[in-house]
Amino acid sequence: MRQGRTYLLEKHYEEAKELLYKIRQQPLKERLSMQADLLEAKLYLALQDLPKAHVLAKAGLAKALRLGAKEDEARFFALLKELESNPKLALQ
Numbered sequence: 001m002r003q004g005r006t007y008l009l010e011k012h013y014e015e016a017k018e019l020l021y022k023i024r025q026q027p028l029k030e031r032l033s034m035q036a037d038l039l040e041a042k043l044y045l046a047l048q049d050l051p052k053a054h055v056l057a058k059a060g061l062a063k064a065l066r067l068g069a070k071e072d073e074a075r076f077f078a079l080l081k082e083l084e085s086n087p088k089l090a091l092q
Helices: 002-009 013-024 030-046 050-067 070-084 087-091
Strands: none
Touching: 002 013, 002 030, 013 030, 030 050, 030 070, 050 070, 050 087
């Protein structure tokens, strides 16, 4: 996951996609799956694929709520707020 965040910060989006694909091919515990949802949602936000980012953020938030992961809940709520305030999402 750390490498994926680095790829995002450096705007190496294809590398981030490949890494997430490899991660998603493995059986994941719910916490790791939630973290992958956050990373992938941020990736799709960066790529301006807002509907995909929104779906992933909502799925990740549901996992965070089930796990009682308060800090992650806050991250997902902030991401959803950013996405839902974007007029491009409303147009799609």
